[in-house]
Amino acid sequence: SYTTDNKSIFNIIFHPEIGYKWNEDEKNALHALAQAIYSAMRRARLKELVNRAMMTDSMTMVSNPMGMKKFLARVVEKNRLEAYNCAFMNIKNFRYYNQKVGSTQGDELLRIYASKVKDFLLPDENITRMGGDNFIVFVKKERIGAFFERMKTINIQLWIDNQPVSMEVETRLGIYDIVAGNNIDDALNCATIAFSYARQQNASNVVWFEKKMRDKDLMVQDISVAFPNALKNGELIVYYQPKVNLKDNTLCGSEALVRWVRNGIIVPPKDFIPALEKEGTICDLDMYVFEAV
Numbered sequence: 001s002y003t004t005d006n007k008s009i010f011n012i013i014f015h016p017e018i019g020y021k022w023n024e025d026e027k028n029a030l031h032a033l034a035q036a037i038y039s040a041m042r043r044a045r046l047k048e049l050v051n052r053a054m055m056t057d058s059m060t061m062v063s064n065p066m067g068m069k070k071f072l073a074r075v076v077e078k079n080r081l082e083a084y085n086c087a088f089m090n091i092k093n094f095r096y097y098n099q100k101v102g103s104t105q106g107d108e109l110l111r112i113y114a115s116k117v118k119d120f121l122l123p124d125e126n127i128t129r130m131g132g133d134n135f136i137v138f139v140k141k142e143r144i145g146a147f148f149e150r151m152k153t154i155n156i157q158l159w160i161d162n163q164p165v166s167m168e169v170e171t172r173l174g175i176y177d178i179v180a181g182n183n184i185d186d187a188l189n190c191a192t193i194a195f196s197y198a199r200q201q202n203a204s205n206v207v208w209f210e211k212k213m214r215d216k217d218l219m220v221q222d223i224s225v226a227f228p229n230a231l232k233n234g235e236l237i238v239y240y241q242p243k244v245n246l247k248d249n250t251l252c253g254s255e256a257l258v259r260w261v262r263n264g265i266i267v268p269p270k271d272f273i274p275a276l277e278k279e280g281t282i283c284d285l286d287m288y289v290f291e292a293v
Helices: 024-055 065-077 094-101 103-120 141-151 184-198 211-232 269-279 282-292
Strands: 084-091 126-131 134-140 154-160 163-169 171-177 206-208 236-245 250-262 265-267
Touching: 024 065, 065 126, 065 134, 084 094, 084 103, 084 141, 084 184, 094 103, 094 163, 103 126, 103 134, 103 141, 103 154, 103 163, 134 141, 141 171, 171 184, 184 206, 184 211, 211 250, 211 269, 211 282, 236 282, 250 269, 250 282, 269 282
Parallel strands: 171 206
Antiparallel strands: 084 134, 084 171, 126 134, 154 163, 236 250, 250 265
């Protein structure tokens, strides 16, 4: 008998043939064999625990990115990736909850939330914590309706100052419907793009990916990369829209308007101003126009 680290009793029992009695040398050999078996099982158990720790997020006990990679490797090996929807999601207004209850209770909220989502999922589905309150879920397509219903609101109960505090937590999701020919990067990128739309003001909590989203995202990135050289090369041209005094019809000023002439084509402001505002480089354009005027 051996006592394990968690105080359990581990027994190894040998039975001789009927009518046979072991001598002392044989008993010593069996004792050595039992010790070797127990040591091997402890090493195997330790290896299993280490592997599990490597694949698990230490706070929420759901998969970490390495665990998701292992899960997806099994899915791809079975050629079953297109059987899933990929969801990038987080807790709506988590910053508010974190400030309201404090970071310690905020961590507990995350643990409970992740546990409830994991409890809903099947063994061949997966939830991964990517950091903060961001999660990626791979759920079977035939269960996506039930998944949406479950994620509408999740009741979280915390204990604060020895009093129960109940919260109805909403989830914000970007969803991608994986199709044949997609790879893992396709699924993750498209779900992430859809999620960025779900985060926009007045957006629905659930946003499905559409191709036009990726096209717009690529255009924004293209503008962001090309903008510094456009400033250097003088591609941004200032036009002056006159202002007229209606009392005497005299010119009393003008409004400076900027247009981007790129590859001989005028890019309308609605295509590049929002992108620059999002990137935080709009101030560079302001100064460019100010100096030109």
